[in-house]
Amino acid sequence: MSFLRKMFSGRVSADDSRRFVVEAMLGAMGADGEVTDEEMAVFEGSLAEHPLFGELSGEERGRLTDMAADSIREAGGGKARLPAIAAGLPSRSHRLAAYAMACEICVADRELAETEIDYLDGLQTALALEEGEAKEVFESARKHTGLLTLDEKSEKVRELMPSFVRLMALMAAADGEVHHEERLGMRAVLRNIPDMQVLTPEELDEAIDVALERIKDSDSKVELAQIATDIIKPSDRYWVTVYVMIIALADGTQDWREVEFLESMKGTFGLADSHMDSAMKTAAQFPAVPLGGQAPS
Structure with missing residues (x-):
């Protein structure tokens, strides 16, 4: 399918x-x-x-x-x-x-x-x-050839997915620690983003685990600079910013370190204020995702 x-x-x-x-x-x-x-x-x-x-x-x-x-x-x-x-x-x-x-x-x-x-x-x-x-x-x-182009873009999204998930993991860990509830919340949010459905649930869980393990005790700015070498196209940089903002909005609270991380993303990815405003508006349009409890099956 x-x-x-x-x-x-x-x-x-x-x-x-x-x-x-x-x-x-x-x-x-x-x-x-x-x-x-x-x-x-x-x-x-x-x-x-x-x-x-x-x-x-x-x-x-x-x-x-x-x-x-x-x-x-x-x-x-x-x-x-x-x-x-x-x-x-x-x-x-x-x-x-x-x-x-x-x-x-x-x-x-x-x-x-x-x-x-x-x-x-x-x-x-x-x-x-x-x-x-x-x-x-x-x-x-x-x-x-529009349909072919969209299929090719879907494959490109799959190739970039590990970098996308690493960025979201960095946002989840922006306050210094990834709690169990945050892991469940990250999984719930990702499974409710249609673009992420190029991965099976098992592949998505594995990508999250790998990303969280990789960023443990790492310097977020160094990680961000490395990811920027993988995500080059302006459109890809814009959309991964949307995904990161969905994570930031998911728990209904805002930590100053999350704001600092978004500012770092803005500078590293070369995004303008207008891009960030548009990305936040798009992120806010995603349906609210209930956090906590059991992870979706």
């Missing part, structure tokens, strides 16, 4: 993330005020063939489309729904999929109207996608 299928069940509800992916596509279709046959074909093809929607029945796909269309109509257009679309798609993989499918619709008729450019720019901004990454996805859409 693909990581996309693991992220979604066959059930459709008002807060189903796939509904917001459909909204992104419908917004792209209506951006220039005219829906062409080519755009409709791409839209229907995405619903029928993309793994995100693979386990849905035709009736369930129709319901998603109806909910998305109603929201856009009530808001007065796709651009007005961009903040809600971003809030409904808090994870990187969700956002890349939505942007890629919107791009494929906009280029379907081989013409890109000014209003479509404006819509895609607005979608990129709302989803906090880095310029280079957005350009890569757009160019892939023009060549009809």
Whole structure:
């Protein structure tokens, strides 16, 4: 089963993330005020063939489309729904999929109207996608290779995962000690981040154990500098900052050493204040995770 299928069940509800992916596509279709046959074909093809929607029945796909269309109509257009679309798609993989499918619709008729450019720019901004990454996805859409690109990105996430988890372990240990409850909390948070589901539960537990053992008695600034040599792309640096902030927010408290660690990350990764503000906003959009008790199975 693909990581996309693991992220979604066959059930459709008002807060189903796939509904917001459909909204992104419908917004792209209506951006220039005219829906062409080519755009409709791409839209229907995405619903029928993309793994995100693979386990849905035709009736369930129709319901998603109806909910998305109603929201856009009530808001007065796709651009007005961009903040809600971003809030409904808090994870990187969700956002890349939505942007890629919107791009494929906009280029379907081989013409890109000014209003479509404006819509895609607005979608990129709302989803906090880095310029280079957005350009890569757009160019892939023009060549009809968007899905391949997303699969490749998923593999890249898997390769970088040990570094991602090390950073989160450093945040968990920022106050000087990793308690048992913090380990359980870290595991719970990680298992509720869809992007982390490229790993099996066993692989994730192993990655956490290895990361916590590695940082024991280490200098966090030295570790951070080493990790920065592995995580080079600005988009990857931004998203791992989001993940670290989710850990920081998870227990509902803030330690001054956590703030100091985030400042170190900002400097080492070359992030601006605007990047940090955006990352914190995205991290806060993830569903609250109850900490303590038994780790999820």
